[in-house]
Amino acid sequence: xxxxxxxxxxxxxxxxxxxxxxxxxxxxxxxxxxxxxxxxxxxxxxxxxxxxxxxxxxxxxxxxxxxxxxxxxxxxxxxxxxxxxxxxxxxxxxxxxxxxxxxxxxxxxxxxxx
Amino acid sequence: xxxxxxxxxxxxxxxxxxxxxxxxxxxxxxxxxxxxxxxxxxxxxxxxxxxxxxxxxxxxxxxxxxxxxxxxxxxxxxxxxxxxxxxxxxxxxxxxxxxxxxxxxxxxxxxx
Numbered sequence: 001x002x003x004x005x006x007x008x009x010x011x012x013x014x015x016x017x018x019x020x021x022x023x024x025x026x027x028x029x030x031x032x033x034x035x036x037x038x039x040x041x042x043x044x045x046x047x048x049x050x051x052x053x054x055x056x057x058x059x060x061x062x063x064x065x066x067x068x069x070x071x072x073x074x075x076x077x078x079x080x081x082x083x084x085x086x087x088x089x090x091x092x093x094x095x096x097x098x099x100x101x102x103x104x105x106x107x108x109x110x111x112x113x114x
Numbered sequence: 115x116x117x118x119x120x121x122x123x124x125x126x127x128x129x130x131x132x133x134x135x136x137x138x139x140x141x142x143x144x145x146x147x148x149x150x151x152x153x154x155x156x157x158x159x160x161x162x163x164x165x166x167x168x169x170x171x172x173x174x175x176x177x178x179x180x181x182x183x184x185x186x187x188x189x190x191x192x193x194x195x196x197x198x199x200x201x202x203x204x205x206x207x208x209x210x211x212x213x214x215x216x217x218x219x220x221x222x223x224x225x226x
Contacts, residue, residue, distance in 0.1 A: 037163075045155075045163065045206055045217040061214045095162060100210045101153055102174075104162040 002026040002103045004096050009108030016086050016112070022079040022096030022105055030054075030074035032099055036081050038092035039107070048094070049081065063089075086112045116141050116209050120218035126226045133194040135221045137207035142187050144211070151210035154183055154192045157220075158203040166205075167192065199225060 008020040022034070036048040049060045049070040058070050069082040079096050093107040117140040127133045143150045154167040165174050167183035170190060180195040194201055202225060207218040 044220050045208070047215045047217075050213075059213055097163075100151065100168060101155060101163070101165045101208065102168075104164070106162055 002098070004098065004103055004105035006094065006096055006105040006108040009094065009110045011111045011113065012086055013114050014087060014112055017082070017084045018086065018110060020081040020083065020094055020096075020108055020110070022081075024077045024079065024096075024098070027098070027103075029077040034070075034072060034079045035097045035101075036070060036079075037095045037097055037101075037104075038090075038110075039095070040089075040092045043092075046092075051079070083110070086110075088112050115214055116143075116212045116216050118207055118209055118216050118218040120205075120207060120221050123219060123221055125221055125223045127194075127197045127223060128226045129199065130196050133197050133201075133223060135192045135205055135207075135223075137185075137190045137192070137218050139188045139190075139209055141212065143190075143209050144187065150186065152183075152185065152190050153208045153210060154181075155206045155208060155217075156201075156203050157206065158200075161203075163206065194223075197223070197225070 003025045005023045035050045038048050051058045051070045055072050067085045071080045091112050093109050095104050095107045097104045119138045121136045143152050150170050152170050155163040156166050157163045166177050171183045182193050184191050204220040204222050206220050
């Protein structure tokens, strides 16, 4: 059974940092592209970032470029999102997803507020 | 970015009746490999999104056959042949042809 379990969310002040993790199991993690998608409270889905199977290629949506870094550890079957210089508009549930949205985690809530 | 426009945004449906959601893209979703990367997702209240349909018309494993997808180019449709209570939620179309991948605004399906 495919499982994606996100962690690392919480309350952080504007300008602060958080690192999200996504532990994957039940599939060949090292062979799949992985993604982060976020959903602000009561709003729709927004693709944030993606990383290829070996971590050599990453892409970001414009609003997070230069502030967020996606990475992965294939030995640990874990995906990461390092989020720096956080803003109020980054407040959202962050989901990790595999492939073309084949499977999703339960999400982790990031709240940026003073 | 490719803009995905769904209609309607709210869809009250009687149990057992059909429902249809339209999704239009601002650019063709045909990729250079010939595939059209248009997916449909369901998000039930309080849950994560779940993919129902991939590449326009392919149902994911475990998805009831009352769900079907169709379309081409820039115009796509998700149909539910007979709505059941468990179908309540928000439905999103999503294009995976052009980066950044983008979603429609979502269509809220509720029971009348």
